[in-house]
Amino acid sequence: MDQKGDIRSFPLPSQVADVPGAEGWRSMYPYFTRFQPEDDERFWFYNSMHFPEPMPAFDTITAEVPYTAIGANTARVFAFPTTLGIEHRIVNGRVYITAIPVTEPAEIERRAAIFQERAGYYYENWDQLYDGWKTRIQGLIGEIEAITVPELPEFEDIDVVKNSTGVAQNHYVRENYHRCLDLYSKMWHHHTEFLMLGYGAYVVFFEFCKKAFPEIPDQMVARMVAGVEVIMYRPDDELKRLAKLAVDCGVDDLFVEGCDPAEVLDALGKRGEAGARWLAGFEEARTPWFHVSTGDGFYHHHLSWNEDLSVPFAALTRYVRKARDGESLVRPTETLVQERESIAAEYRDLLASEEERAAFDQMLGLCRLVFPYVEDHKFYCEHWFTTRFFQKIRAFGELLRRQGVLDEADDVFQLHHTEVDAALADVMLAWASGGRPLGAAHLRPIIAERKRMLGVLRDWSPPPALGPVPEALNDPAVKMLWGITAETIETWSRASDELDEKEVHGYGASPGVVEGTARVLKDVNEIGQIREGEILVCPVTAPSWGPVFGKIKAAVSDIGGTMSHAAIVAREYGMPAVVGTGQATKRIKTGQRVRVDGDRGVVRLLD
């Protein structure tokens, strides 16, 4: 961190050098994602919460489309008074973002009038609108699931003639590909439709609590609001149910540490009625609960449980052992509800006046109204819809492979979505002409080079922020979702300034103190490396890492606020967690002994 006069600054965007060996990274991303000279004057932070890895070219769609949608909703649909949308830039494969504020008082006032009418309508009709939302989003899921990828056979089906449809298969290559992108875009519009209003309600309550109780831990505010019957817990609950079913059916012997899911399923098929009973229960759970992502839906390699059964089976093995030992696996929802209510009642009682209690009731009530959406939308959007979306794109990749363009289906994700469009056009033409797609020769070297560059970029440690530190950070979403406040920036700058090499500072997201061996995971695909009793250190813990939480002793992340899923799940499991450290994955090494202090938000390096 530099001191320039009185203005404190992180490195400027223009000062970020290309990673040696990956100087060609710009070729992967469109021109509108590049830092411009004037961007040096603004404050950017690395969105490692959503984008903890360098971006494959196709996966930039998970930045482009969400920011298209969130900005549309805040700036244009609801006219949030003080903020427009979020801009993003990519450098060395990493996504940096900044929000565009509205600062002119007259302009804020003009927008406020529009905002109040529109936001008021949503708040007043929240439950009814949210019901409609669930119908619409499930409609979109149905649509994406129904999309087919044309086979491009030698001859068209006879029906094309008999029904005189007049349109050949190759047309539907593009139409259906575009349909995938269009549905993905719509999903994100719906995703962000309620999001900022939901966070707004939370921020207001959060700030009230902090004013009334200056020392209240963030997690206490979260606990007063958090739901208990949250859909995101459901996949994990299903695994527990299946574990018990395995014991009840007497097939639990098949679930041993390190077992291969395919072999287990095969063996169950040969276990007669008991095996069939378990398999029936399994099939029932898979739709929709195994459409949960092993990541958080921002990368194509975040497969669903259905696609990669090793993740749910790892947890299943553990749960089976517990069920066999007679341990109850049922989440004590009643106790959790009671705890939540008693915490809220205690704080309420401690308020100074009846007026404050009335305001508290209103704000908490509003939070609880909006929270089912805030907590549950992820399952529908990032998990169910998005894993389906990537499956379809992979199927287009498979088409390109069959047509000889790609070596493997997953190579499609090395192309930007506009480049996929071009590759499909090439295939459509070749099928029509009877010629050969030219993409094979053109694209293969490009793809090979991009894969190599991503490997190089992976080892780069991006600065947590770029540009001059702003005087005030007021954006409610930034504050809540990313946990970035003036204090966070302080923490980050300390990390780069000071040399207390033995401590990593963040936020205590879940209380308790434990010591253990660190396991640093930079990528969700490494999830299988986690060993029982280790301390997970990761850029950001994704919602569906649930199964892993049963194995680990504590969680540490680079980024995350108190409402990040890591925080919620850690509290649920009663294990210490420190989030928002900025640098844990850089400073801690796998195998190192560390002490995680979830009370103070400090990780101490013991070796």
Added chain:
Amino acid sequence: MTNPYLVRSLADIGIDDRPTAGGKGASLGELTRAGLRVPPGCLVTTSAFERAVQALDPAGAIRREIESLAADAADDADDYAAVARVTADIRRRIEMAALPEDLCAAIAEGYRALHREPDDADAGAPVAVRSSATGEDSGDASFAGLQDTYLWVRGADAVVDHVRRCWASLYSVESVSYRLRRNLPERGLAMAVVIQRMVDPRCSGVMFTRSPSTGDRSVIAIEASWGLGSAIVSGDVTPDTYVVSKVTGEIVKRSVSSKLRQHRMNPGGAGAVDEAVPADLQDRPCLSDDEIRLLADLGRRVENHYGAPQDIEWAISGAATNTGENVFVLQSRPETVWAGREKGPVAMPKGKAFQHVFDRLGGAAR
């Protein structure tokens, strides 16, 4: 107790008894009556004081002597020599004069009743004899430190002597000067005396039922050091500090300091001695987690009883415990620093709940 108007058990006294029990006595009585663990005690009421003064000085000469000083207060209030001359004489007379027989008997019996085994009293079980002036700790005029407290007093005769000394301390140079400077009237001036079983604290300290640094009402802050709490108050030691959440009971912060000095009872005589803390205790926390929780629980009960945040003095005697039978409240006062800073509600209810969001996102209220 033979004459409830002269000597009363602390358990029979409440906060409304200030006029006859004095500030300290009324507060200790209130806490005792509320079922909080206060060292068992009795109170020699202001009626006893008045009766003694009446016997000693039926014509009211003492008051007139002081009032004659008061008449010259404008010129002469700071003239210590004059005040000292008058007060020394009055003090000597109060301390020397024999008490009426029934008053002596009532005090002696109050003292004996504090001890379960009557034999103890004959053997001279130790008590603290503490002044409790009317008007003390009342918020507007603090008499803090102006009246005497005697520790480790043994035997009925010595207790009677020290009660008289407490009375006499009402006429110390400092007390009289204080009243003169503030123009406080002599008429109606009286003093009660608390006689309490001695607690010899292993550790003691203070406790605020809101954060002293932020005013947060959801936490309890405890400061603790070895021996008597006077070491903390005088600044002779940096105490251990603990913060406990009222909501979850969790100990959210703890800092154990190097406690180099301690004040301990001087068993040979009155008062306390300032001494070095044994090396092996200096860096040890003086409270166990159980004790921290017991204290926090005690703090909440006192606060709930009074309905406002409190500033509490406490002591723990004897060995570590998890039942609280040796955790005592020595004093409780309303917290005043943050109470004075409160600026109205953090937020007011609105017509519709979501209007709170409008205020925040509208760029208006911060």
